Amino acid sequence: MTRRPKGKLDLDPATVRKARTLARKAGRPIVEMAKQHTTVSVERATLRMAGLQGADGDGIPWANRLLDVVRADVGLEHGVALPVWDALVRHEAEDLATLAQKAGAGSVTFRVPEGRDAVRARAAARKQVGAGLKRIDRRRRERTRMIKKHGDAPRTPWIYLIVATGDIMEDIPQAQQAAREGADVIAVIRSTGQSLLDYVPEGATREGFAGTYATQENFRLMRAALDESSAELGRYVRLTNYASGLCMPEIATLAGLERLDMMLNDSMYGILFRDINPVRTFVDQRFSRQVHARAGIIINTGEDNYLTTADAVEAAHTVTTSQLLNEYFAKEAGLEDWQLGLGHAFEIDPDLPNSFRLELAHALLARELFPDAPLKWMPPTRHMTGDVFRGNLLDGFFNLIGSLTGQGILLVGMMTEAVVTPWLSDRDIALQNVRYVLDATGDLHEDFRPSPGGFVQQRARAVLDDAVGLLERLAQESLLEGIADGTFGLMRRPADAGRGLDGVAKKSSVYYNPASELLEATDRVSAP
Amino acid sequence: MTIVRPYGDTTGDGMVQLSFTLPVAHSKVAEGAAVQLANKMGMDPALVVHSKPMGPDFTFFVVYGRVNHLVDTSKVEVVERDYPLLTPKEVNAAVKRGMRRRLVVVGGCIGTDAHTVGIDAILNIKGFAGEKGLEYYRELKVVNLGAQVSVPQLVERARAEKADAVLVSQVITQRDAHLLNTREMSAAFREAYPAERRPLLVVGGPRFDETMAGELGVDRVFGRGTTPGEVASFLVHRLAPAKVAA
Numbered sequence: 141m142t143r144r145p146k147g148k149l150d151l152d153p154a155t156v157r158k159a160r161t162l163a164r165k166a167g168r169p170i171v172e173m174a175k176q177h178t179t180v181s182v183e184r185a186t187l188r189m190a191g192l193q194g195a196d197g198d199g200i201p202w203a204n205r206l207l208d209v210v211r212a213d214v215g216l217e218h219g220v221a222l223p224v225w226d227a228l229v230r231h232e233a234e235d236l237a238t239l240a241q242k243a244g245a246g247s248v249t250f251r252v253p254e255g256r257d258a259v260r261a262r263a264a265a266r267k268q269v270g271a272g273l274k275r276i277d278r279r280r281r282e283r284t285r286m287i288k289k290h291g292d293a294p295r296t297p298w299i300y301l302i303v304a305t306g307d308i309m310e311d312i313p314q315a316q317q318a319a320r321e322g323a324d325v326i327a328v329i330r331s332t333g334q335s336l337l338d339y340v341p342e343g344a345t346r347e348g349f350a351g352t353y354a355t356q357e358n359f360r361l362m363r364a365a366l367d368e369s370s371a372e373l374g375r376y377v378r379l380t381n382y383a384s385g386l387c388m389p390e391i392a393t394l395a396g397l398e399r400l401d402m403m404l405n406d407s408m409y410g411i412l413f414r415d416i417n418p419v420r421t422f423v424d425q426r427f428s429r430q431v432h433a434r435a436g437i438i439i440n441t442g443e444d445n446y447l448t449t450a451d452a453v454e455a456a457h458t459v460t461t462s463q464l465l466n467e468y469f470a471k472e473a474g475l476e477d478w479q480l481g482l483g484h485a486f487e488i489d490p491d492l493p494n495s496f497r498l499e500l501a502h503a504l505l506a507r508e509l510f511p512d513a514p515l516k517w518m519p520p521t522r523h524m525t526g527d528v529f530r531g532n533l534l535d536g537f538f539n540l541i542g543s544l545t546g547q548g549i550l551l552v553g554m555m556t557e558a559v560v561t562p563w564l565s566d567r568d569i570a571l572q573n574v575r576y577v578l579d580a581t582g583d584l585h586e587d588f589r590p591s592p593g594g595f596v597q598q599r600a601r602a603v604l605d606d607a608v609g610l611l612e613r614l615a616q617e618s619l620l621e622g623i624a625d626g627t628f629g630l631m632r633r634p635a636d637a638g639r640g641l642d643g644v645a646k647k648s649s650v651y652y653n654p655a656s657e658l659l660e661a662t663d664r665v666s667a668p
Numbered sequence: 669m670t671i672v673r674p675y676g677d678t679t680g681d682g683m684v685q686l687s688f689t690l691p692v693a694h695s696k697v698a699e700g701a702a703v704q705l706a707n708k709m710g711m712d713p714a715l716v717v718h719s720k721p722m723g724p725d726f727t728f729f730v731v732y733g734r735v736n737h738l739v740d741t742s743k744v745e746v747v748e749r750d751y752p753l754l755t756p757k758e759v760n761a762a763v764k765r766g767m768r769r770r771l772v773v774v775g776g777c778i779g780t781d782a783h784t785v786g787i788d789a790i791l792n793i794k795g796f797a798g799e800k801g802l803e804y805y806r807e808l809k810v811v812n813l814g815a816q817v818s819v820p821q822l823v824e825r826a827r828a829e830k831a832d833a834v835l836v837s838q839v840i841t842q843r844d845a846h847l848l849n850t851r852e853m854s855a856a857f858r859e860a861y862p863a864e865r866r867p868l869l870v871v872g873g874p875r876f877d878e879t880m881a882g883e884l885g886v887d888r889v890f891g892r893g894t895t896p897g898e899v900a901s902f903l904v905h906r907l908a909p910a911k912v913a914a
Contacts, residue, residue: 321722
């Protein structure tokens with residue numbers, strides 16, 4: 141799906157190689173740390189993969205109730221699989237759901253099995269979790285079949301539109317209408333605050349603030365609606381949600397089970413913008429990315445967010461740095477180039493002279509550094525003032541860069557950004573803007589070559605050089621220190637603080653998790 | 669001249685533009701309905717200059733027309749700045765003279781609001797509209813708690829830091845969340861502090877009505893476009909006032 145403008149910036153291949161080597165060097169200790177820890181959400185995701193669904197009368201998911209009892213009895217450090225399947229092998233309950241209910245009622249006591257009991261528990265856990273992974277595999281094949289049957293998006297960039305009413309029943313007609321109007325990808329924004337819930341709400345939800353809760357049932361309902369739209373429109377319409385916050389692993393699992401197609405999944409976003417503990421985030425992120433890799437889901441990273449707090453010119457190299465880190469973490473977790481919707485954004489102050497040239501240089505740099513990644517191009521938000529007329533013009537220039545630099549996923553900018561949640565007419569005007577620019581420019585990118593040694597080339601190289609400088613520092617000091625002292629988005633986040641730290645445990649010598657075992661062993665299936 | 673009407677291209681022509689959507693399929697009837705709405709809103713004559721179907725069930729309109737309403741600028745009620753605008757240097761000097769210590773400001777976004785744009789524009793050294801944020805002021809100690817701070821956390825931190833002023837930003841307005849959160853916040857501070865010791869409470873956000881301070885139980889509401897200098901000047905005016913005048 142990528143157009144390849146080859147060598148428009150004439151980047152030095154040695155510098156590019158060096159940048160990747162440094163990203164690997166900075167990232168590797170984080171991966172080692174992630175491998176040594178588990179979290180409550182990783183363990184709950186394992187239960188969900190094994191088929192545990194539903195919630196108690198107060199809306200607390202059974203996955204939480206069961207894990208909490210296991211944790212109280214034997215701790216988190218051995219993982220949930222050994223004690224839970226040991227109890228099942230011992231016939232404490234006939235299935236996982238009943239076990240969760242009994243545990244919630246206090247009539248089961250868990251232990252960490254040893255010897256032959258442990259062998260039996262591991263085998264039972266592997267079988268049941270493996271069946272869940274096979275369901276995810278089937279959903280992936282189903283997507284491939286449906287794309288073959290209905291056809292894919294007609295062009296790149298894919299047009300990405302957001303719905304966010306708070307009510308899944310309102311979201312559905314809006315999403316279907318957006319698809320009719322040309323959206324290739326529908327994103328259902330989550331309710332603000334969901335990222336800080338340490339559980340995944342249950343069932344269809346009709347109440348949310350500035351977004352709709354991510355739940356398995358909401359996923360299922362929206363995917364079914366877009367399957368209808370895909371058939372109606374003769375092209376597969378993709379669905380996006382958010383695997384970020386405290387429940388990344390669980391939401392990634394639910395996305396795989398319900399055939400979502402893209403997930404927001406940034407390596408550092410939760411740390412920086414939600415003050416979630418860094419260790420918790422990196423452990424959760426690795427597991428969630430392994431699930432995404434297996435499910436054939438395209439991830440969208442969140443570099444655009446840095447530019448909403450830091451200056452888009454001064455901090456341009458932090459975007460590049462984060463993209464390189466996100467690429468390393470993603471590939472380490474088994475994701476492939478076609479699954480990397482690396483983020484970046486059009487956020488330079490439009491009053492700055494040459495702001496468009498600077499944007500062009502930055503966008504082209506991302507394109508050339510990651511030639512096989514789809515790249516997610518995000519519209520202006522920070523300098524949208526409420527002047528909707530000017531906003532519409534800015535969005536047009538944003539769309540122009542999307543076309544000129546071969547972006548893979550284009551999030552449609554709304555002229556009413558910072559004014560209201562988009563109206564029906566706002567969306568229509570925004571799509572008209574996108575269509576005009578994409579149709580009018582056509583393959584203009586073929587004709588567009590920045591002059592050798594000119595402003596655009598120089599700016600792109602300067603940003604890359606700054607990114608290499610920053611990566612050198614991060615590789616030398618440590619990424620956790622860099623995050624602690626405000627390198628990204630000007631947020632300072634020390635490793636021993638932040639939300640969700642109490643849900644992290646260092647793995648014991650007998651730790652076992654069949655999901656991790658199977659995901660680590662996943663033969664990297666290629667092709668969507 | 670306090671009586672005015674809208675200006676298109678001639679004084680007194682009363683011309684305005686309007687756009688809206690009707691849940692009606694695009695047709696002659698839909699256009700007539702748009703004219704009817706514009707007439708009822710006081711536009712006469714109303715000219716539908718653009719109508720476009722949006723899917724099978726909706727039509728979008730742009731209408732230009734003349735309104736016969738007059739507005740009297742002498743009867744408009746707004747919150748005018750009732751304090752002198754100071755430079756950072758003057759703010760620092762006033763704090764030094766008036767308080768003999770640094771003025772402590774605790775800020776954050778409360779509730780589920782994750783939009784730190786507002787609070788960062790005021791607090792971060794980077795600032796807004798060419799003005800440096802409060803962190804730049806030597807005599808101000810700024811504690812920015814960032815996004816999604818709970819009200820109890822905010823109160824606790826304000827106590828711990830011995831805050832002179834608490835700044836809260838609210839961007840999300842769905843279901844009036846900004847108003848509910850602000851009332852909850854001001855009530856919590858009233859409960860936690862004796863009246864004379866309570867820190868100055870300031871809220872800001874693009875959708876606030878600046879006249880609502882009393883109703884919300886805060887000392888000041890700042891709306892869209894407020895700059896760090898205005899906020900700093902207000903804080904000094906209220907917390908170190910006598911010395912400023914001197």
